[in-house]
Amino acid sequence: MKIGTPYCIAAIAFLSACTASGPTFTRAPDPPPGQALVYVYRPLRGTAALRDTYFSIDGVALASISQGGYTWVHVKAGAHKIKQRWSLLDVPYLPADGMQWARDWKEGQTYFYRFTPEYIGNRTFKYTLTEVPESTALSEIGQTQYQSAQNAENFRVLESR
Numbered sequence: 001m002k003i004g005t006p007y008c009i010a011a012i013a014f015l016s017a018c019t020a021s022g023p024t025f026t027r028a029p030d031p032p033p034g035q036a037l038v039y040v041y042r043p044l045r046g047t048a049a050l051r052d053t054y055f056s057i058d059g060v061a062l063a064s065i066s067q068g069g070y071t072w073v074h075v076k077a078g079a080h081k082i083k084q085r086w087s088l089l090d091v092p093y094l095p096a097d098g099m100q101w102a103r104d105w106k107e108g109q110t111y112f113y114r115f116t117p118e119y120i121g122n123r124t125f126k127y128t129l130t131e132v133p134e135s136t137a138l139s140e141i142g143q144t145q146y147q148s149a150q151n152a153e154n155f156r157v158l159e160s161r
Helices: 005-016 134-141
Strands: 035-042 053-057 060-065 069-076 078-086 099-105 110-121 124-131
Touching: 035 053, 035 060, 035 134, 053 069, 053 110, 060 069, 078 124, 099 124, 110 134
Parallel strands: 035 110
Antiparallel strands: 035 069, 053 060, 053 078, 078 099, 110 124
């Protein structure tokens, strides 16, 4: 059976929407005084590949990150909560309320966080937001594409919680 050109074009368009698009990784500017630099990235992996995931810091939207995407933001140094959630329209078994992690960021420091959803069986997923060493992060994040942070100006004034 021969597959028609329109079906091939539709399939390519659908599959290309599964991964991030944007410029490849470049380092962000160093954090200004009183702030830290935070990267969040999502390597190319199969689990939940068709879904974007949304991140916020202290309740302020940060970015929607596709598989193979990354973002960065300067954040006021101190204790914060970073939260991940899925779209309300997502597949069952991917809870819309997501996960939340407490973090304490030091002035002038750079942090790299890898987000990995993993299917562990029986309709159960495990989500990890792992702080990774810079050398590991740079080898992985170099294969990702930039997705701009939303509300970046708001993070400069967030009080630590």
